[in-house]
Amino acid sequence: MLETVVPKKQFLSDKAALFTESVIREMTRQALLHGAVNLSQGFPDFAAPAEIKRAAQEAIGADFNQYAITWGTKNLRQAIARQTQLWQGIDVDPERQITVCCGSTEAMISTLMAVCNTGDEVIIFEPYYENYGPDSVLSGAKPVFVRLHPPHSNDGEWTFDEAELRAAFHSRTKAIIVNTPNNPTGKVFTRSELELIRDLCVEHNVLAVTDEIYEHILYDDARHVSLARLDGMKDRTVTINGLSKTYSVTGWRVGWTIGPPDITSAIRKVHDFLTVGAPAPLQEAGAAALGLPPSYYESLAANYRARRDRLMPALTDVGFRCFRPRGAYYIMTDISAFGYANDLEFTRFLVKEIGVAAVPGSSFYRDPQDGAQQVRFAFCKKDETLDEGARRLCKLRG
Numbered sequence: 001m002l003e004t005v006v007p008k009k010q011f012l013s014d015k016a017a018l019f020t021e022s023v024i025r026e027m028t029r030q031a032l033l034h035g036a037v038n039l040s041q042g043f044p045d046f047a048a049p050a051e052i053k054r055a056a057q058e059a060i061g062a063d064f065n066q067y068a069i070t071w072g073t074k075n076l077r078q079a080i081a082r083q084t085q086l087w088q089g090i091d092v093d094p095e096r097q098i099t100v101c102c103g104s105t106e107a108m109i110s111t112l113m114a115v116c117n118t119g120d121e122v123i124i125f126e127p128y129y130e131n132y133g134p135d136s137v138l139s140g141a142k143p144v145f146v147r148l149h150p151p152h153s154n155d156g157e158w159t160f161d162e163a164e165l166r167a168a169f170h171s172r173t174k175a176i177i178v179n180t181p182n183n184p185t186g187k188v189f190t191r192s193e194l195e196l197i198r199d200l201c202v203e204h205n206v207l208a209v210t211d212e213i214y215e216h217i218l219y220d221d222a223r224h225v226s227l228a229r230l231d232g233m234k235d236r237t238v239t240i241n242g243l244s245k246t247y248s249v250t251g252w253r254v255g256w257t258i259g260p261p262d263i264t265s266a267i268r269k270v271h272d273f274l275t276v277g278a279p280a281p282l283q284e285a286g287a288a289a290l291g292l293p294p295s296y297y298e299s300l301a302a303n304y305r306a307r308r309d310r311l312m313p314a315l316t317d318v319g320f321r322c323f324r325p326r327g328a329y330y331i332m333t334d335i336s337a338f339g340y341a342n343d344l345e346f347t348r349f350l351v352k353e354i355g356v357a358a359v360p361g362s363s364f365y366r367d368p369q370d371g372a373q374q375v376r377f378a379f380c381k382k383d384e385t386l387d388e389g390a391r392r393l394c395k396l397r398g
């Protein structure tokens with residue numbers, strides 16, 4: 001028998017070699033392996049609203065079981081357009097401006113693939129949601145990072161330096177990604193920060209791609225402003241959002257883009273050939289979800305505020321320095337007090353010895369050293385889960 005020796009890596013693309021598996025998702029696997037309380041990945045461990053589960057069951061019962069229109073069912077697109085007008089005062093044509101995708105994850109990669117050429121630069125605020133790194137690589141773009149600086153006091157805001165941001169814009173800049181409310185910092189970009197970003201986008205003819213998936217999860221009177229509603233941004237913004245976080249259905253995989261018609265046409269083509277479409281019955285349920293009354297969104301935010309205020313003192317108490325989030329459902333912490341060489345060593349110890357899974361801060365930075373003394377905790381969990389996590393973390397006191 002002929003033996004052929006296949007050199008290792010012969011079949012792998014250069015692109016695939018440029019990034020690793022998601023560290024966040026790996027931490028969930030570690031939590032399962034070690035029986036740890038999972039405060040790592042951002043998914044709720046409590047029930048989704050009964051109304052929308054019923055709507056999904058009814059949609060399957062009514063045989064919404066075949067491919068939907070590739071860019072999304074009419075009902076869902078109409079509901080998105082209606083709510084975007086209600087919440088942000090933005091007029092959207094559901095026929096020409098919305099593309100429903102398999103989660104905002106696919107919405108982001110489809111958008112970047114639709115707009116980026118090899119060598120284009122994409123500005124990303126750092127620390128950043130880890131998907132944006134691989135998204136840039138896969139779309140051929142070069143990420144250019146602008147630092148969000150942690151506040152000096154635990155109660156302060158993460159900020160960026162205007163000069164640093166200005167310096168990141170130049171002739172090769174194609175787009176800037178703005179995630180507000182922000183994962184992992186909990187920052188909610190202010191209107192004046194967004195106006196500065198707007199001015200730079202207009203001056204340099206740059207597209208803004210916003211990830212607004214935590215739009216309704218806000219604390220301490222923080223207000224969410226969509227970049228698309230600022231003067232001059234309607235035709236140069238792609239807004240990304242989805243069902244995952246607002247309706248506690250991260251496993252449903254329904255998200256969307258809202259953008260100008262010409263960019264939407266390009267996104268729709270990429271989306272069609274990547275996935276054909278998002279799950280049809282869950283899109284119907286999504287249309288029902290978007291019709292929930294204002295009280296739903298008020299209690300969503302109030303319940304998350306209570307969870308934040310439950311976990312944060314427990315973390316502070318055992319030695320973490322917490323940066324108070326104004327939105328989203330994560331607490332970024334500084335772990336210097338524990339004297340560990342780096343975040344990976346510390347989170348390994350946490351998951352194996354303490355029984356709590358958290359995300360190493362380095363996974364949110366290009367240079368792991370920059371996040372080596374930071375760890376992120378998710379608080380989208382039941383009170384019992386948070387309390388059990390806090391109980392286990394008490395062992396750190398010793």
Ligand SMILES: Cc1ncc(COP(=O)(O)O)c(C=O)c1O
Nearest residue numbers: 042103104105129183242244255
């Ligand atoms: C900022 C941000 N964008 C997108 C996602 C993923 O969203 P989806 O479930 O809609 O793909 C997450 C999930 O944690 C996130 O934190």
